[in-house]
Amino acid sequence: MKYVIGIDLGTSAVKILLVDQKGTVAQEISKDYPLIQEKTGYSEQDPNTWVDQTVVGLQELVHHFDGQIEDIEGISFSGQMHGLVLLDRSNEVLRPAILWNDTRTTEQCEKIYRLIGEERLLSITQNPALEGFTLPKLLWVREHEPEIYANAKTFLLPKDYLRYRLTGSIEMDYSDASGTLLLDFKENKWSKELCNLLDIDEKLCPPLVESTAEVGKITVEVAEATGLSMSTKVFAGGADNACGAIGSRILEQGTTLCSIGTSGVVLSYETENTKDFHGKVHYFNHGAPDAYYTMGVTLAAGYSLSWFKDVFAKNESFAELVSEVGKVPVGSNGLLFTPYLVGERTPYADSSIRASFIGMDGSHERKDFVRAIMEGITFSLHESITVFRDHGKEINTVVSTGGGTKNEEWLQMQADIFNAKVVKMSSEQGPGMGAAILAAYGCGWFTSLKDCAEEFLKVEKEYYPIEDNVEKYKRLFVIYQEVYKQTSEINKKLVAFRR
Ligand SMILES: Nc1ncnc2c1ncn2[C@@H]1O[C@H](COP(=O)(O)OP(=O)(O)O)[C@@H](O)[C@H]1O
Numbered sequence: 001m002k003y004v005i006g007i008d009l010g011t012s013a014v015k016i017l018l019v020d021q022k023g024t025v026a027q028e029i030s031k032d033y034p035l036i037q038e039k040t041g042y043s044e045q046d047p048n049t050w051v052d053q054t055v056v057g058l059q060e061l062v063h064h065f066d067g068q069i070e071d072i073e074g075i076s077f078s079g080q081m082h083g084l085v086l087l088d089r090s091n092e093v094l095r096p097a098i099l100w101n102d103t104r105t106t107e108q109c110e111k112i113y114r115l116i117g118e119e120r121l122l123s124i125t126q127n128p129a130l131e132g133f134t135l136p137k138l139l140w141v142r143e144h145e146p147e148i149y150a151n152a153k154t155f156l157l158p159k160d161y162l163r164y165r166l167t168g169s170i171e172m173d174y175s176d177a178s179g180t181l182l183l184d185f186k187e188n189k190w191s192k193e194l195c196n197l198l199d200i201d202e203k204l205c206p207p208l209v210e211s212t213a214e215v216g217k218i219t220v221e222v223a224e225a226t227g228l229s230m231s232t233k234v235f236a237g238g239a240d241n242a243c244g245a246i247g248s249r250i251l252e253q254g255t256t257l258c259s260i261g262t263s264g265v266v267l268s269y270e271t272e273n274t275k276d277f278h279g280k281v282h283y284f285n286h287g288a289p290d291a292y293y294t295m296g297v298t299l300a301a302g303y304s305l306s307w308f309k310d311v312f313a314k315n316e317s318f319a320e321l322v323s324e325v326g327k328v329p330v331g332s333n334g335l336l337f338t339p340y341l342v343g344e345r346t347p348y349a350d351s352s353i354r355a356s357f358i359g360m361d362g363s364h365e366r367k368d369f370v371r372a373i374m375e376g377i378t379f380s381l382h383e384s385i386t387v388f389r390d391h392g393k394e395i396n397t398v399v400s401t402g403g404g405t406k407n408e409e410w411l412q413m414q415a416d417i418f419n420a421k422v423v424k425m426s427s428e429q430g431p432g433m434g435a436a437i438l439a440a441y442g443c444g445w446f447t448s449l450k451d452c453a454e455e456f457l458k459v460e461k462e463y464y465p466i467e468d469n470v471e472k473y474k475r476l477f478v479i480y481q482e483v484y485k486q487t488s489e490i491n492k493k494l495v496a497f498r499r
Pocket residue numbers: 010011012013260261262263301302303304305306318319322402403404405406407410
């Protein structure tokens with residue numbers, strides 16, 4: 001039997017899947033690393049911890065592998081998007097990576113609009129200037145850390161840096177590059193116009209490749225450290241959401257994905273890159289060639305639950321924390337949560353908004369708070385579904401992926417709030433599975449990504465909307481939407497008091 005490895009460099013952990021030619025997951029390894037949050041709005045990680053933890057995970061995988069090591073034929077990657085990794089002339093990391101959920105760059109976004117113009121930016125990149133994207137982070141470093149910027153030779157995204165450390169080869173794939181806000185989306189190349197207008201040296205931008213491209217082999221040092229064969233082929237891989245789409249069979253028009261990882265996303269497959277969503281949703285390259293997707297993002301989806309767990313139930317597992325949500329009725333006994341712990345992207349691009357619990361009552365117990373958090377996250381994702389539906393998309397079925405699918409009540413809640421059939425696939429590791437599919441296709445096991453995805457992915461369970469719950473959630477969603485309107489000004493006044 002032959003195998004491939006899919007590596008998903010997530011925000012909470014790196015998840016490594018060993019997958020055989022039938023799509024069976026032979027091993028699943030997860031190694032976590034911390035977020036560095038020095039101030040409100042800041043979110044960073046040390047790129048070396050990504051590499052160290054990946055190597056430890058690969059060592060463990062090889063240790064438990066009882067086949068011929070050469071039978072692990074290929075590796076590919078999926079990674080948290082937008083994070084800025086700056087390298088100097090010797091390809092050494094210049095500072096911690098500034099991540100997708102870091103919102104310190106509001107001024108830089110305003111500057112981009114001033115210099116480029118909102119309409120022109122949208123027509124080049126198909127996306128608005130949002131704090132999470134890479135370009136504003138690059139401008140922030142130039143303004144606040146000029147000595148670091150002066151030494152920068154290349155910028156990379158997280159999984160590109162990890163891949164560089166495994167292969168010695170530097171490149172970025174289109175699906176991740178489209179999330180930098182520097183890609184000319186229609187031309188599929190770095191935008192000279194944006195670089196010129198913002199005075200950015202185009203040489204900082206790495207060479208572009210397809211997600212399916214073979215970019216080399218692992219280095220001698222990595223082969224020695226992990227025990228992997230030096231003949232293991234390495235394929236570029238893609239943005240976690242692009243890979244999540246591949247790994248959840250979102251490979252044709254009319255298919256929709258909901259992912260609850262640290263962030264939450266709702267994404268929909270597109271065959272063209274010329275539609276106009278007026279920047280209300282993100283519009284990026286898919287990992288499949290000549291394909292695209294539109295996407296709405298909740299910044300703190302799974303993160304809202306992990307924040308609550310860290311603060312109020314540190315020694316419990318997620319499974320223990322959510323074990324009682326089924327005992328709490330729809331609407332959490334009148335408790336509402338908005339998940340704006342680090343600001344928000346869709347539908348409100350707002351870096352100063354923060355989360356709320358509304359309706360706290362003396363009778364509420366911890367389980368009410370847990371259910372309210374899960375409902376609030378799902379309402380936020382429903383805002384994206386609503387944007388898609390308002391633009392004429394039919395959404396009857398949603399494939400659900402990410403850590404959030406580990407809880408059955410949450411999947412039913414998604415069906416009830418989205419008022420759509422929710423499908424859970426055999427692996428909840430959509431992005432890691434997507435990376436494995438890219439490697440399997442690259443190794444020549446299948447003639448298309450779609451054929452591979454059909455062989456590898458099976459439907460495990462389907463959840464149908466329950467009419468009574470749908471009606472209750474429709475009424476609650478209207479109240480949920482009021483909370484943003486009623487709290488946005490209050491939150492602006494609170495900015496001065498934040499850490
Ligand atoms: N048993 C569980 N029930 C419900 N949610 C869970 C469970 N386990 C993990 N989660 C959620 O999944 C999130 C992690 O998802 P994951 O897809 O691994 O994230 P990432 O790719 O961003 O690292 C956690 O923050 C938590 O909210």
